[in-house]
Amino acid sequence: MRRRNHESRDFFCLNCGKQNMPIHRNTGRMKEAGHRKKLYCPWCKEEVNHIECRTQEDINQFKEDFKAGLFVEEAAASIQYIKESRVDFNV
Numbered sequence: 001m002r003r004r005n006h007e008s009r010d011f012f013c014l015n016c017g018k019q020n021m022p023i024h025r026n027t028g029r030m031k032e033a034g035h036r037k038k039l040y041c042p043w044c045k046e047e048v049n050h051i052e053c054r055t056q057e058d059i060n061q062f063k064e065d066f067k068a069g070l071f072v073e074e075a076a077a078s079i080q081y082i083k084e085s086r087v088d089f090n091v
């Protein structure tokens, strides 16, 4: 059974692994699966890198990778970066 490309992109937080709000894109520019985007995560209450998933396979892969801890450092680095910039803003 073939699945059509759906219009919305699912973004998953690299820090908590939860799904963020889907973003609808109408442009013809297709980003590669695995594209990172910094979004505010309502669960982490931080801006964290999210991974873009286009298909159920992408989502399954993300969940496996997340469980394996592949994103721990990247998530921490993205949060740390934000905190450092906030400090800079306050100086």
Ligand SMILES: [Zn+2]
Pocket: 013, 014, 015, 016, 017, 018, 041, 042, 043, 044, 045, 048
């Ligand atoms: Zn999160």
